[in-house]
Each structure stands twice: as C-alpha cells, then as structure tokens.
Amino acid sequence: MIRLIASDMDGTLLNSKKEFDDEFFNILQELLNKEIYFVIASGNQFHHLYNQFLPYSDDLYFISENGSFITKGKKELYSFTMDQYDVQTIYDILKQYPEIMPVIGGKERSYIPRQYQAFQEEIERHYDKYIFINDLKDITEGVLKFSIHDPQHHIERYVELIKKSLPKHLKIMTSGNEWMDIQDEKINKGFGINFLIKTLNLTKNDCMAFGDQMNDYELLKNVKYSFAMKNAIPPIKEIA
Structure with missing residues (x-):
C-alpha cells in the first residue's frame, strides 16, 4: 500500500x-x-x-x-551545512563568471551578491526570504548549497567549466536550462x-x-x- x-x-x-x-x-x-x-x-x-x-x-x-x-x-x-572552505572556494570560482548569478542558500534566508539586484524579478519568483550582500562575511549562518542562474538560459555551458575547478567531493546538478546547484556529493x-x-x-x-x-x-x-x-x-x- x-x-x-x-x-x-x-x-x-x-x-x-x-x-x-x-x-x-x-x-x-x-x-x-x-x-x-x-x-x-x-x-x-x-x-x-x-x-x-x-x-x-x-x-x-x-x-x-x-x-x-x-x-x-x-x-x-x-x-x-557546507564546510566554510568549500563555500569560499565556490564563491571564488563563480566570480570568474559574473554574467551568471549565484544564490547562497541558508536555513533562514538566501544570500545574493549585491551586483545582481537587477535580477530581482527573477529572484522573487523563487525566493521569499533573501538579502543582498557585499561579501561572504555578511552571511550569518551555515550554507546549505549554491544555486546559479543563467539569464540566457544556457546553464549547461558552465557545468564543465566550473566542475574542473571544484573539489572532488562537490557536485553540480542541473535543473532545466536556467539553474544549476553546487553541493556536497552525499x-x-x-x-x-x-x-x-x-x-x-x-x-x-x-x-x-x-x-x-x-x-x-x-x-x-x-x-x-x-x-x-x-x-x-x-x-x-x-x-x-
């Protein structure tokens, strides 16, 4: 049953x-x-x-x-929650691709670098609690995962580029052609x-x-x- x-x-x-x-x-x-x-x-x-x-x-x-x-x-x-070293590593890798937007997920809210405020309409389609940050130091809780949005809807173009720089215990998972997630492989x-x-x-x-x-x-x-x-x-x- x-x-x-x-x-x-x-x-x-x-x-x-x-x-x-x-x-x-x-x-x-x-x-x-x-x-x-x-x-x-x-x-x-x-x-x-x-x-x-x-x-x-x-x-x-x-x-x-x-x-x-x-x-x-x-x-x-x-x-x-992810190791702080992994959080910093992912954040530094994603800085190389400023055309895509990272969203850093926590339990209480999500955290988005301030330079992506122009994406607010898209953000509010997916996030009810969020704030814009200047740096990782503005995050006041543990990080669950990273989500990355491609406004051009070709997120698969970035998978291999980012994957080759990630520690092996971190994985990328796509969801449609706009979003991908980075989190622990387990x-x-x-x-x-x-x-x-x-x-x-x-x-x-x-x-x-x-x-x-x-x-x-x-x-x-x-x-x-x-x-x-x-x-x-x-x-x-x-x-x-």
Missing part, C-alpha cells in the same frame, strides 16, 4: 506558469485524510515552498535545497527520501515519487514506484 508520495515542483507538480492544477489541493486533502504522507522534494528554498502550500504546510514534509534541509512543516528534522533528494523512509518507519515499497530533471534522479531510484513526467529528460524516463 502506498503510504508516502513525493513530488518535485517545477516541471512536475507545477505547470510552465508555475501554477498548481485546479484539482490539486482537493486531492491533497484526500491524501491527508487517508494519512498518506505528502513530501515536496525540491531544489527550491524552504520558505518559498512552505508558503506555496499554505494552509496545509504544517502537515507536509519538505525536502528542500535538494536534500540539504528536511522538515515537517517548520520543524527541522535534518540539515547539512546530499541529494534520494538522501532526503531515505531519511524520511527511516524516520517514518516505512520501506521503499511504501513510496511513490514523481520528477522530470536530473536532480530527481536519486529520488526516483530510491522508491519502488517512480514516474517521469512527459516533459522529463531521457535519463529520468529511462529509470522511471
């Missing part, structure tokens, strides 16, 4: 206009009535996700920041779903997941019932 359903957001649960299907919240209420756990598994910021699901948010589980921050509602269950949505499976005393056979991009790969591999969206990239369709 299915006891947990996990879903990616952009390109999966949301349409191209970032909208829910009209029937979604009625279905969500039915799932909660049947005591089926619903998990949002996303690379997005926790605060942005939490606000999207009000007034149901406190009854849901969130695997946010691609597995770096896991909560039940607002209650933290797990977090992984952390992903699959790590997050396994954490919840153990925490909730479930098995993989109890779980179902939906996704469309490479940052969903481990999520789909770690449940029995996995589904790729019609718009999914080929590697996701192959494993679903």
Whole structure:
C-alpha cells in the first residue's frame, strides 16, 4: 500500500506558469485524510515552498535545497551545512563568471551578491526570504548549497567549466536550462527520501515519487514506484 508520495515542483507538480492544477489541493486533502504522507522534494528554498502550500504546510514534509534541509512543516528534522572552505572556494570560482548569478542558500534566508539586484524579478519568483550582500562575511549562518542562474538560459555551458575547478567531493546538478546547484556529493533528494523512509518507519515499497530533471534522479531510484513526467529528460524516463 502506498503510504508516502513525493513530488518535485517545477516541471512536475507545477505547470510552465508555475501554477498548481485546479484539482490539486482537493486531492491533497484526500491524501491527508487517508494519512498518506505528502513530501515536496525540491531544489527550491524552504520558505518559498512552505508558503506555496499554505494552509496545509504544517502537515507536509519538505525536502528542500535538494536534500540539504528536511522538515515537517517548520520543524527541522535534518540539515547539512557546507564546510566554510568549500563555500569560499565556490564563491571564488563563480566570480570568474559574473554574467551568471549565484544564490547562497541558508536555513533562514538566501544570500545574493549585491551586483545582481537587477535580477530581482527573477529572484522573487523563487525566493521569499533573501538579502543582498557585499561579501561572504555578511552571511550569518551555515550554507546549505549554491544555486546559479543563467539569464540566457544556457546553464549547461558552465557545468564543465566550473566542475574542473571544484573539489572532488562537490557536485553540480542541473535543473532545466536556467539553474544549476553546487553541493556536497552525499546530499541529494534520494538522501532526503531515505531519511524520511527511516524516520517514518516505512520501506521503499511504501513510496511513490514523481520528477522530470536530473536532480530527481536519486529520488526516483530510491522508491519502488517512480514516474517521469512527459516533459522529463531521457535519463529520468529511462529509470522511471
């Protein structure tokens, strides 16, 4: 019997206009009535996700920041923060590519270098709590991951350029053609779903997941019932 359903957001649960299907919240209420756990598994910021699901948010589980921050509602269950040396290394590498915007994710808010204030409209599509900073010294908490936005929508051009300069324990994961994430190789949505499976005393056979991009790969591999969206990239369709 299915006891947990996990879903990616952009390109999966949301349409191209970032909208829910009209029937979604009625279905969500039915799932909660049947005591089926619903998990949002996303690379997005926790605060942005939490606000999207009000007034149901406190009854849901969130695997946010691609597995770096896991909560039940607002209650933290797990977090992984990056080593400060790695944070500085990534920040220095990204300075070589000023045409793309780095977003440094924390639990409380996200941090964006001040020179990218012109991207505020795009920022507010994805981040509910953020501030502009002058330097890493302005960050007052641990860093969960880096997200990088290419306004020209060709993020794949930067993957190999940046990857060759990264320490081996850090990885790059793309999400569509606009965004990529940099975080520790151990952390992903699959790590997050396994954490919840153990925490909730479930098995993989109890779980179902939906996704469309490479940052969903481990999520789909770690449940029995996995589904790729019609718009999914080929590697996701192959494993679903």
